[in-house]
Amino acid sequence: MDCTTEDNDIKQNKTVRVKNPHLLKNSVDHLYHICLSNISDDLEKRFGDVKFVCFGGTPSRMSKFTQFISSELGVKYYGDVGSPTNITGSTDRYAMYKAGPVLAVSHGIGIPSLSIVLQEVVKLVHYAKCQDVAFFRIGTSGGLGVEPGTVVVTEKVVNGALEPFHQSIVLGKSVARPAVVDKEFAKEIYQFADSSDKFKTVLGTTLCADDFYEGQGRIDGAFCDHDHDDKLNWLKHVHSQGVCNIEMESLGFITMCHRANVKGAVICVTLLDRFNGDMVTMDHGFLSAIQKHPQIIVARYIKHAYHLLLKKG
Numbered sequence: 001m002d003c004t005t006e007d008n009d010i011k012q013n014k015t016v017r018v019k020n021p022h023l024l025k026n027s028v029d030h031l032y033h034i035c036l037s038n039i040s041d042d043l044e045k046r047f048g049d050v051k052f053v054c055f056g057g058t059p060s061r062m063s064k065f066t067q068f069i070s071s072e073l074g075v076k077y078y079g080d081v082g083s084p085t086n087i088t089g090s091t092d093r094y095a096m097y098k099a100g101p102v103l104a105v106s107h108g109i110g111i112p113s114l115s116i117v118l119q120e121v122v123k124l125v126h127y128a129k130c131q132d133v134a135f136f137r138i139g140t141s142g143g144l145g146v147e148p149g150t151v152v153v154t155e156k157v158v159n160g161a162l163e164p165f166h167q168s169i170v171l172g173k174s175v176a177r178p179a180v181v182d183k184e185f186a187k188e189i190y191q192f193a194d195s196s197d198k199f200k201t202v203l204g205t206t207l208c209a210d211d212f213y214e215g216q217g218r219i220d221g222a223f224c225d226h227d228h229d230d231k232l233n234w235l236k237h238v239h240s241q242g243v244c245n246i247e248m249e250s251l252g253f254i255t256m257c258h259r260a261n262v263k264g265a266v267i268c269v270t271l272l273d274r275f276n277g278d279m280v281t282m283d284h285g286f287l288s289a290i291q292k293h294p295q296i297i298v299a300r301y302i303k304h305a306y307h308l309l310l311k312k313g
């Protein structure tokens, strides 16, 4: 594909942007952490049909989601009965599964871990010439003033200081990139909540922290230099600014989707109300049941969008 065609496709919001002139010079690109290569693997043949890429923290969640979405869409997943195959096979850093137009990828904990796999997946869908791709993060979070089990569809994302950008250090300098949420896309997804659902779904601001303990104001870590009142005052303050939930990846996820010209949305379930405590104490059965809540909403959206695509032909 020459650059003009590529630019036109990007302008028409079809293909995924890889904004790196150095890559054009290199013919070989080994996607190290997902164990794929643009030369030795036929990425277009294997992944060219991908339209929806869903990310979440753990391999087991993404494997279960693959089974769920494959039965919802009536498409086979790649792998054996009852066990989708991890495409990243020989690396155990991340897991990636495929069911028809859906790719499900685990990202680990925090933006550093997420950003590596997200960059490689952006390059993967770029090399595979996927068109009109959408990315989703289906995660867990701590809630503020909402019942545990509530799904928050992120309409704004901020860092721990309530600023809507992601800061990182590049070549020794601090770089701040804006976290631009696609609000229309968030609203579209939110509309797939149903009044008969056994859980609530809300649109809200998500605070993305650098850490699970002190970074989220917890007082139950190995270290803590603040007290219970400081924590409550901070939680009350961020809640008064519209924050509904706290997690650890949304800022990097939204910022990179924007840079890649990909529609991106963050949909997380809340595991606890942080006004009532810090520890996640629910039993494993309940935890695994409520992790499905964001998947239910996203699966409805994907099913709807996929059927529209099939109709278009």
Ligand SMILES: O=P(O)(O)O[C@@H]1C[C@H](O)[C@@H](CO)O1
Pocket (backbone or CB within 6 Å): 056, 057, 058, 108, 109, 110, 138, 139, 140, 141, 212, 247, 248, 249
């Ligand atoms: O998608 P998950 O459930 O992994 O996301 C949240 C944020 C952190 O990665 C992790 C902390 O327990 O859960």
Ligand SMILES: O=c1cc[nH]c(=O)[nH]1
Pocket (backbone or CB within 6 Å): 140, 141, 142, 143, 212, 216, 246, 247, 248, 271, 280
């Ligand atoms: O409180 C919580 C729960 C899940 N994930 C987080 O980052 N925070």
